[in-house]
């Protein structure tokens with residue numbers, strides 16, 4: 001629900017870690033979907049030349065929701081002509097390969113903003129239907145599918161939650177964090193979202209490397225949230241904010257604190273793996 005708490009940072013680092021390392025003696029096929037019109041995840045993984053090439057050819061998450069030949073008019077409601085999304089193979093872009101393991105990404109586009117405008121439910125149904133079908137295909141092709149959400153309760157958040165088994169809620173140590181988590185938990189369980197209730201995992205992000213913040217302590221002690229809190233936290237490391245244009249990831253750079261940061265994200269990934277395989 002919130003911006004700047006680390007949704008994109010967590011997505012890119014967990015997705016990369018799962019593709020590169022063995023979990024349960026096996027590397028994984030990972031897909032990372034950028035579902036935010038601000039397309040930060042796409043910018044982290046793709047150099048501009050490649051990104052704009054893909055965008056021009058409509059190889060973005062936008063094509064899952066509406067036909068790519070649509071005339072985008074911000075004052076016109078977008079409705080797809082049919083309920084058949086493109087296939088994953090048509091949209092994915094490969095970032096990393098090792099034997100059977102891979103990291104593929106589906107970029108986003110600023111144009112997605114046009115779809116985010118308030119729309120009556122009847123009109124959005126075909127988009128939801130297309131997204132559902134698309135994710136069903138993703139689930140059959142990959143071991144793990146990460147969806148990087150945008151910060152609002154919208155059609156995107158709704159469809160992402162409807163199709164997820166788990167939802168990671170990164171929490172930055174700021175004053176209104178508790179209210180934010182409360183709202184998020186309500187939103188996840190709201191009937192309007194649908195019958196599927198993903199399992200929440202609260203991940204404290206930007207945590208101090210030494211201590212624990214008062215806000216983290218308060219949330220951990222709250223009976224409403226305590227069972228959902230991950231034990232591991234993602235610490236504040238400059239190395240986590242470096243990735244751009246497909247470069248600067250902790251697993252491929254030799255900058256100060258990269259190794260420490262990498263070990264940190266590895267611990268988070270291991271715990272997440274255990275939690276989703278419980």
Ligand SMILES: Nc1ncnc2c1ncn2[C@@H]1O[C@H](COP(=O)(O)OP(=O)(O)O)[C@@H](O)[C@H]1O
Pocket residue numbers: 002003004005006007008009010040151205206207234235236237238239240241242
């Ligand atoms: N653990 C971290 N250590 C250092 N910087 C971080 C960390 N998590 C997030 N950031 C930085 O904070 C800013 C917001 O994070 P981002 O992942 O883009 O948030 P969101 O996707 O929720 O809007 C970015 O500049 C990012 O690089």
Ligand SMILES: [Mg+2]
Pocket residue numbers: 007008009036040149
């Ligand atoms: Mg983001």
